[in-house]
Amino acid sequence: MRITQGTFSFLPDLTPAQVKAQIQYALDQGWAVSVEHTDDPHPRNTFWEMWGPPMFDLRDAAGVYGEVEACRSANPGQYVRVNAFDSVRGWETVRLSFIVQRPAQEDGFRLERTEGPGRTQRYGLHHRQYSAG
Amino acid sequence: MLNAAFSAPSAALPAEAAAGRLDLGALFTESEVPAFLAELDEGLIGLKPVKRRIREIAAHLVIGRARERLGLTSGAPTLHMAFTGNPGTGKTTVALKMAQILHRLGYVRRGHLVSVTRDDLVGQYIGHTAPKTKEILKKAMGGVLFIDEAYYLYRPENERDYGQEAIEILLQVMENQRDDLVVILAGYKDRMDRFFESNPGFRSRIAHHIDFPDYEDVELVEIARTMAQAADYAFAPGAEAALVEYVAKRRAQPNFANARSIRNAFDRMRLRQSLRLFEEGGLADRAALATITEGDVRASRVFAGGIDAPKAPSRPG
Secondary structure, three states, rough: OOOOOOOOOOOOOOOOHHHHHHHHHHHHHOOOEEEEEOOOOOOOOOEEEEEEEOOOOOOOOOHHHHHHHHHHOOOOOOEEEEEEEEEEOOOEEEEEEEEEOOOOOOOOOOEEEEEOOOOEEEEEEEEOOOOOO | OOOOOOOOHHHHHHHHHHOOOOOOOHHHOOOOHHHHHHHHHHOOOOOOOHHHHHHHHHHHHHHHHHHHHHOOOOOOOOEEEEEEEEOOOOOOHHHHHHHHHHHHHHOOOOOEEEEOOOOHHOOOOOOOOOHHHHHHHHOOOOOEEEEEEHHOOOOOOOOOOHHHHHHHHHHHHHHHHHOOOEEEEEEHHHHHHHHHHHOOOHHHHHHHHEEEOOOHHHHHOOOOOHHHHHHOOEEEEHHHHHHHHHHHHHHHHHOOOOHHHHHHHHHHHHHHHHHHHHHHOOOHHHHHEEEEEHHHHHHOOHOOOOOOOOOOOOOOO
């Protein structure tokens, strides 16, 4: 099951040139770009591992792309994403975030239903890899 | 990708290119280089060998573009450079212009200049150097990295010096990412020569070694005049003659730094002019405010035998 989170996730995987172009766009807007990776793409997992600190004061995508490549080769079977943070007052948030690497085999999630008090139904998403089902 | 703006796709080749001929003149003009070279000629006084070298490089880059259009191979030339010369001979100024020229020609994507020295590249403890150097390299991507006094990177007297680590990272990037950034090393000639002797990897990766000559006396006076003009000052006729003498005397004294010495001297002349006007009191008109007189020049310590000579009371500088 293909994970769809972040920008462009319903599109085919971006080519290196497209990734560079997106990074360049972010840099041109004055956003600080960072690279993160994880093996747990659960939508509630907002804390991915940081690949180095966010990169400030960069002018060209080549610098960021080098880090993307380094992160990919160090974490071959993991999800890697690129974030662009806007520090302008009023925004102060991530403006762009997209996945640049996925594992070859994406396990996806399974919906788990639990009976609660008063027959309420609770739902949970479970990573297929971890659940015995 | 880098050359996208210049190398037209084959379907849109200009008519001359299809016929197998290109108007080099037109190509040169459309590249905006001539305007730039003219600006360089005007903006920088003297430095003939440097200008000639820049002209050569610019011409080579334009020809490279032309070759590309006609389907000849033109591998991205190595553009790393070394600027050697005495202090105050315009190395940094030319590096800044170089970044702009290379940007106009499409050889660097952004055309910004990141100017660093040893402190910015080399860390203070184990494991500190590599991230620091890489950080700077990332910032310089798409532009020009200017390393001033590059020979400080290599300290032969300390074999555990972290400079070597920075040099290795630099060399690797200079080799593998030639179209991402251009590195310019600068420093005094003799020390740079020794630096290159002990780091042959650097010498072979740098295609252009440009030597900045010292300015001649006439040129330094011309520089002073240009500086004054830019700051809305003018030298009185006597002052100009005194300036010629000043330059000759100053050159013979220690710590002479070419144009930088002249700039400092000019700044002090402005101070003296201000004080003089202030002490004279009365009314000062536009001309008085803009004129540096012979007295302002001659009050310099240089005429009294240099900075080593005892200071004249109440006449600093």
